[in-house]
Amino acid sequence: MTVSENIQIAAERSPALVRRISPKTVLYAALSTLVVVFCIVPFILVIVISFGRKVDGAGWVWDLTFDNYQRFFVGVLWPDEVTFLYLQQLGNSFYFAVIASVLAVLTALPFTLLLTRLKRSAQAIWLVFILASLSMSEVFIVMGWDILLSNNSGLPKLFQVTGFTQWLKDVGWFQTLRDIGLANPRNVKFKPSGFATILTMSYLVWPYAVILLYPAFSRLDPSLAEAARTMGANRWTVIRTVTLPAIRLPLMGTTLLLFVFLLGSYVSVSVFATPDKQTTAVAIYSNIRGSNLDAPFGSAQAVILLISASVCLCFGHLLNSKAEAR
Amino acid sequence: MRAGGTIFMSLAALLLAMPIVVVCAAALNGGRSMFFPPRDPTLARFGEFFVSEPVWTNALTNSIIVATGAATLAVLIAWPVAYLLWSTGSKLSKALAGVGSLPFAVPPIVIGVGLGFFWSFTWGLGHLWSGVISHAVLLMALPLVTISIGLQSIDRSHLDAAATMGATEQVAFRTVVLPQTVPYTISGFFFVLVLSFNEFIVIFFVSASAYSTVTLQIFNSLRNGYTPTMAVAAITFLTVSILVFAAVARWGDLPRLMGADQTRK
Numbered sequence: 001m002t003v004s005e006n007i008q009i010a011a012e013r014s015p016a017l018v019r020r021i022s023p024k025t026v027l028y029a030a031l032s033t034l035v036v037v038f039c040i041v042p043f044i045l046v047i048v049i050s051f052g053r054k055v056d057g058a059g060w061v062w063d064l065t066f067d068n069y070q071r072f073f074v075g076v077l078w079p080d081e082v083t084f085l086y087l088q089q090l091g092n093s094f095y096f097a098v099i100a101s102v103l104a105v106l107t108a109l110p111f112t113l114l115l116t117r118l119k120r121s122a123q124a125i126w127l128v129f130i131l132a133s134l135s136m137s138e139v140f141i142v143m144g145w146d147i148l149l150s151n152n153s154g155l156p157k158l159f160q161v162t163g164f165t166q167w168l169k170d171v172g173w174f175q176t177l178r179d180i181g182l183a184n185p186r187n188v189k190f191k192p193s194g195f196a197t198i199l200t201m202s203y204l205v206w207p208y209a210v211i212l213l214y215p216a217f218s219r220l221d222p223s224l225a226e227a228a229r230t231m232g233a234n235r236w237t238v239i240r241t242v243t244l245p246a247i248r249l250p251l252m253g254t255t256l257l258l259f260v261f262l263l264g265s266y267v268s269v270s271v272f273a274t275p276d277k278q279t280t281a282v283a284i285y286s287n288i289r290g291s292n293l294d295a296p297f298g299s300a301q302a303v304i305l306l307i308s309a310s311v312c313l314c315f316g317h318l319l320n321s322k323a324e325a326r
Numbered sequence: 327m328r329a330g331g332t333i334f335m336s337l338a339a340l341l342l343a344m345p346i347v348v349v350c351a352a353a354l355n356g357g358r359s360m361f362f363p364p365r366d367p368t369l370a371r372f373g374e375f376f377v378s379e380p381v382w383t384n385a386l387t388n389s390i391i392v393a394t395g396a397a398t399l400a401v402l403i404a405w406p407v408a409y410l411l412w413s414t415g416s417k418l419s420k421a422l423a424g425v426g427s428l429p430f431a432v433p434p435i436v437i438g439v440g441l442g443f444f445w446s447f448t449w450g451l452g453h454l455w456s457g458v459i460s461h462a463v464l465l466m467a468l469p470l471v472t473i474s475i476g477l478q479s480i481d482r483s484h485l486d487a488a489a490t491m492g493a494t495e496q497v498a499f500r501t502v503v504l505p506q507t508v509p510y511t512i513s514g515f516f517f518v519l520v521l522s523f524n525e526f527i528v529i530f531f532v533s534a535s536a537y538s539t540v541t542l543q544i545f546n547s548l549r550n551g552y553t554p555t556m557a558v559a560a561i562t563f564l565t566v567s568i569l570v571f572a573a574v575a576r577w578g579d580l581p582r583l584m585g586a587d588q589t590r591k
Contacts, residue, residue, distance in 0.1 A: 024410075027406055028410070028418060028419075028422075032422060034403060035407075035425050035426050036425070038429075038444075038459070039425050039426060039429055039463060040425060040428075041440075041444060042429075042437060042440025042441045042443065043428075043432075043436070043437075043440050045444055045447070046436065046443065049443060107338070110331075111334065111335060111338050114331045114334065114335055115335070116586075120586075123586070124575040124581055127571070127575065127580050127581065127584060128568065128580070129339070130342075131567070131571045132564060132567040133342050133343075135520045135521055135523075135524050135567045135571075136524060136560075136563065136564065136567070137523075137524035137525070137526055137541045137544075137563065138524075138526055138527075139541050139545050139548070140346070140349055140524075140544070140560045140563065140564075141345060142548075143345075143349055143544070143548070143552065143556065143557075144344070144346055144348050144349040144560075147348050147352060147552070148344065148345055148348055203341075203342075203345070207342070211584060214584050214585060215584065215585025215586065218581070218585070219586075260431070260432070260433060261433065261434075263433045264432075264433025264434050264435035266435055266527055267526065267527075267545065271548070281435050284435055284439060285435070288439055288442070288531070289530070289531065295443075298439065299443075302435070302436045302439045302440075305436055306432060306433070306436045309433050309436070310432070313431060313432075
């Protein structure tokens, strides 16, 4: 930007130059270069390096091999032996992201509807609160839930002290909790578990869900619902036949965006998930920055994550343009 | 129904606040471990975080440098892109805006890995300035959106009036366009500031452990167990966020920035 400004100023000083290249062209050229270098080249690098080859004890070299992708889909020893470990990790990524994003959108839906019916000034206060929690770093959120769910000073302790654990045992639900891995013989135990992972991930994107649903919901025309009410439809019929069809597309679009965001979430999974439920994001980390030091394979995993995300984003974009067209 | 709605919203607020409150309260612990409720409450941790422990003061300084640098840079790049998009609406300007928003749209770990490679080839890995640029690239989409909203809110008849009265394009830009978009530009700046402050995964890949920001320092400390000083960081960050967004709500139109319908009050 500063460069283009300098050029612009220089161009203004020498009229001969202005006639040949307009400042707008220079601005376009400068911005295009900037955007391509910083927003496209990193992705290209990831894609190119994913075809590279790891050298034992010496990092990696450029190459054009599909070994990394083969390893991802069927394992190193294919065709003699097939392992789906990495596909399973991708499956875990999808599993956590799908459940957490759907959960977040389903609970954010009634909240946002209620929010848009408040007065404008009250809405602003709520928005400040939601934006503040949205911007809280993942590390703080994980820290908070980690304390809340920890056995010695969190909810399990509270359950025990208040006698809630005993009550659970009396009713017989404790055994159910033990069966799904949320309790040890003495008390409830929330981490590590899929429950804690999904709870934290869902919590992480919940404010995003509200913010993304907010524009569509605040444009809902209340007179439509009122008309239906006057014509004798009850509240649930109105929600089912008027409100829900109007917000169906933004709902799906929001779920997709949150899902894509959660596909790459790292901190919550690495802290809360059980070792057999680790995801592709964690694998990418351990390959590129962690103990494995296999940048090409990490890149291949990142490319696969990127492709999954792009497919979802394109689908979401399609939904959005369909919604705009109506 | 109305009462049910209020109860639901309060419950949501409670759940939303719970982990944050727990972290903040843990800052008051007197000992070296985190307890909730805090034991032996003291404010000594605040002194450690802001003054006496170099690990944290350095991290805080780095965070501030990266966040303000990235916010400034992001606004400087986003402004001309948004302006071109608004004034010309050309295919190229649309492409620029689209590609500029790309890093924000993909899973952050992918752009983190990509920028990590990028800087390792351009001698930027592990330098603070590359962290600044990385965050500007990642979060450029935000000022792009806020500035575009601001430009769209300008009444074109004002521009026509200015032109009729003999203002050149530059004069009209300076007297009509700029003043009306200032609040939106500032909002964009602060959105980047706050999100950069709290960002973890991208800065993790581009810092290459050569320096640490507050979020990096906290992640490193997660492995050695929590200390109450980390909670002070959480309080600081939360305070900054609330102040920033409250300021945006006070001097700008937050519901409009978030896309609320203009016709209803």
